[in-house]
Amino acid sequence: MPDKTVEKKVEALPGDTVSTAAVVVTDAGPAPEKARSLWSDAWHDLRRNPLFLVSGLLIVFLLVMALWPGLFTSASPRDADLAKHYLGKPNWGHVFAADWFGYDVQGRSIYARIVYGARASISVGVGVTVAVTVIGTLIGMIAGYFGGWTDTLLSRMTDVFLGIPFLLGALVVLNSFDDRTVLVVIMALAFLGWTQIARVARGAVITIKQSDYVVAAKALGASTSRILLRHILPNALAPIIVVATIALGGYIAAEATLSFLGVGLGDSAVSWGGDVARGREQLRIAPHTLIIPSVMVSITVLSFLMFGDAVRNALDPKLR
Amino acid sequence: MGRYVARRLLQMIPVFIGSTLIIFCMMYALPGDPVRAMMGDQAYDPTVVASIKKDLGLDQPLLQQYVNYMVGLAQGDFGTQVASKQPIADIIAGAFPVTLRLTLFAFTFVTLVGIGLGVVAGLRPDTLRDRGLLTLTLVLVSMPSFVLGFLMQYLFAFKWQVTTPTVTDTTDFGQLALPAMVLASLSLAYVARLTRTSIAENLRADYIRTAVAKGLPRRRVIGVHLMRNSLIPVVTFLGIEIGSLMTGAIVTEGIFNVRGVGFEVYEALTRREGATVVGIASLLVLIYLATSLIVDLLYAVLDPRIRYA
C-alpha cells in the first residue's frame, strides 16, 4: 500500500517529463501553447528539417530494398553472361532495367547486384548497432550507477577493448573464419565496437544519478531496478540514440571496408564492398564497375549520418 | 603531476596486457594455422607439421604461448616469421618509418585543413557557408577511405595523370600526398565538425560577451578568448586520432601499394603469421596508450580547471 503513494509522488517529479513526454513523439505534435518537452520539441524541429526528411526517405527506400529486392528488379544478381555482357557499359536511359548500371567482369547486372547488395549492408549496419547499443548501455549503466569497484572493473575492461585498433581487430577475427555469414560479421564488429556506447551511457548515468529527481526517488524508497529503468534509462537515452544512429553509418562503411579487404561477407554473398574490391582490377578499363557500388555505399552511409546528425541537433538543446 | 603520471603508467599495464591478450587469443584461438598456410595446397605430412609446430612453440597451451611471447617482446624479440624465416623486428623496423611518415603527413593535413575549415564554419554558424562546409564534411565522412582512395586514384593518376597510381618511393612526399589526403579525409572531417561545434558553442559563452564588452578588437576576442577555449577538445581529439590514422593506413597502403605496417599486416594475415600481426598490433596498442596519456596531460596544461593529483 505505501508503495503506491511512493510511485505516484515520484512520477510527478520534474525530471520525469522526458520519459512521459516521449509518448508525444508518436502524436501529431505539441499544441502551440503547451510547454514543449525535449522529445516533442525535437520532433517539432525534425519535421521541418530538410536534411532529416531527405535522409529519412532514403533510409526507408533502402530498408524496402533490403527487405524486398524483387520489387526493384526482375534480374538476378548472380546470372552471369560473359559472352553477351562482359563489362557492358551503363545505359543511363534504361532506368530500373538490368543494364541500367552496366555489367561487371562476370557479365552480371550491376543494377541487380546493387539492389540485392542492400540487404547485406543494411542488416550488418542495423545488427551491429542494435548489438552494441544493448551491450554498451547495459555495461555503461551498471558501471555508472553502481560505481566503486564495479565501475573500476568495467571501465578497465572498456579501456582494454578501446585499446584494440578496431579495423585491425576485425581483420584478425574475420580472417580466421572461412564462412563469414552476416551473423559472424555482426558478432565480430559488435565484439569490438560496444565501447563507445558504454562510455556515453556511463557518463550520462553518472550525471543523471546525481540529479535531484533520482535522489528524491531514492529517498522515497524506490527500488534500484525501478530507478534504473524508470528514471535513469529514459533520460540517458537521448545521447545513446544519437551516438548509435551516427555509428550505424560507420558500421556500414566498416562492413564495406572489410569486404574490400577480403574479410567481409563470403564471396558467395552479394555485397557492395565485395563488388568494389572485384571492380578494382578494372579501374582503368571499366571504372563504372567500381564507382557505382562505391557511390551506393557512400549514399547509404551518408543517409544514416545525416539522419543521426539531424536527430542530434534536435535532441541537443545546447546546439540551438 | 608526477604521481599522476606514475599512477597512469601503472594503470596502463593491465590495459596493455588485456588488449594484447585479446588480440593474441583472436589470432591463435580462432581457426587457421600458419604452418598449414605456409604449406599451401601441397600435400603435407602431419608429422612434419607437428614438428614445425613444436619448434615454434605452437603446441603449448595458449596462455603459455602468450607469456612466452610477451617475455620475448619485453626483451625486444618480436619472434620470427614462419614462412620467410625473417626476424619480425626487422620487418617492423623496415615498415614502421614508412607508415609513420604517411601518418604524420596525414596528421598535418588533418590539423591544418580540419581546424581551418572548422573555424571558418563555426564563426558564422547557420549561414550558407557553415551549412555548405558541414555538408562537405558529411560527404567526406560517408565515403569509406577505399572509395575515396579509388576515386582519387582514378581521377589524379589515370584520368589527369598528375601522380603515379601507386607509391614507388616512400620517401618522396609528392607521391605520398595522395595517400596522405585519403588517409586524412575521415579524421579531417571529424576535426572540422568538432572545431565548428566548439567554436559555435563558445561564441555564445558569457566570457566572450565580456571580452566584447571590454572593448577588445574582434581579432583579439577570437584569437585569444575564443580559440584558446574552443581548441581544447580539438587537441584532445587530435591526439587520439594519431592511433586511428595508423590503423587506417592498412586500407590506404593497400590501395596505393605503400609498403608500410598495414601492408605487412595484410600480408601476414593472409599467411596467418600470427606473431607478425600480434607484434604490430601490440605496437599500435602501445602508441594508442601513450598518445592518450600525453593528451590527458596536455589537457591539464591547456585547461587550468583540470588538476591531476
Next chain:
Amino acid sequence: MTIIDETAESPAPDGSGDTGRPLLEVRDLHVEFHTRDGVAKAVNGVNYSVAAGETLAVLGESGSGKSVTAQAIMGILDMPPGRIPKGEILFRGQDMLKMSAEERRRIRGSKIAMIFQDALSSLNPVLSVGYQLSEMFRVHQGMSKKDAKAKAIELMDRVKIPAAAARVNDYPHQFSGGMRQRIMIAMALALEPDLIIADEPTTALDVTVQAQVMDLLAELQREYNMGLILITHDLGVVADVADKIAVMYAGRIVERAPVHELYKRPAHPYTKGLLDSIPRLDQKGQELYAIKGLPPNLTRIPSGCAFNPRCPQAQDICRTDIPPLHPVTERDGGELTGRGSACHFWKETIHG
C-alpha cells in the same frame, strides 16, 4: 576658427560640470528579436538618462527588457537575431547607434563598462585573472605586459582582494563568488569609465556578500564620480544606493521616480504590487501579497497596457489604449520633479 567652433560645440570634457546635459540618454529605444516563434518585442520605446555621479536603478522582472536595453547601450546585443528598428542612444550627446563599429569598440570598456551577473561564467575560465585585468590596459592604452600586470595588482587591491600580488596569476575558479564579482568590478573600473552598467551584480551572491559588494560599488562610484545604471529585480538592493528608479514592464518604462518617492507613494499598480509583495515586519501574520498571473509573452504582448491582464484596477480603456508616461503631480497639481507613470489611472493609484 575651426578650433573655436569645435570648443563651442563639443561637450564639456567632464560630464560632472555639465548638469544640464546627461552623460547618457536613451531615447525611444526599440529592440526586437527574430526567433522561430515570431518576433519578440523586448524593448518598446524606452527613455531614460543618467548624469555623472548619479545612480539610476532599472527595476523589473526577467523579460522586462532591462538587460536588453543595457546590452543595446553596450553594443553587445547579438545581431541577428536582435535588431534595433528605432531609437537613439546618446553618449555625451552623440548617438552611438550611428557610430562605426570601431568607434563603439573604443568606447566600450574605456568610457562605458559593464558588470555582469554571473562572474564565474563571465570570466574566461582558462586565462588568469591577472591576464584578463591587464588586458584592458594593454589593449586600450598600449601598456607593456609588465606595467599592465602591476596595474592589475593595484586594481585588485582597490577592490579589496586580499593578497592581490599573490593571487594575480590565479584562475577565476580558484576564487570565491564574492571575490570573483570584485574582479568583475575591478575589470569594469580599470580604465575609470564615465559610466558603469551593472546587470544584477549581486544576484548570484550570498546575502552577506551582496551587501559588501554593493557597498564597494557605491563607494567606488562616489570616488570616481561615475554614472551608474543598476539593473536589478531586487527592491531591497535599490533603496540604499540609487538616486532614481525606472520600473520596466514588457519592454516599457511604466514608472519613474526619485528613489524614496517611489517607495512612499507608487503611482503605478505594478510598482504598488511589487512593493506590497515585500515581506514587512509590521504585517506579521498576514498573507503576503503577490501579483497574480505571469509576465507577458514578448511575441504576443497584450493590447493596450501590457499589464492589464494582471492589474487589479484594469478598466476597458486599459485593454485598448497604450498609456503614455504621464507626468505625475501632487493632488493640487503641484509639480513632482522626475516623476512619471504609464497608467491611465495614476491619480487614483497615487492619491486614492
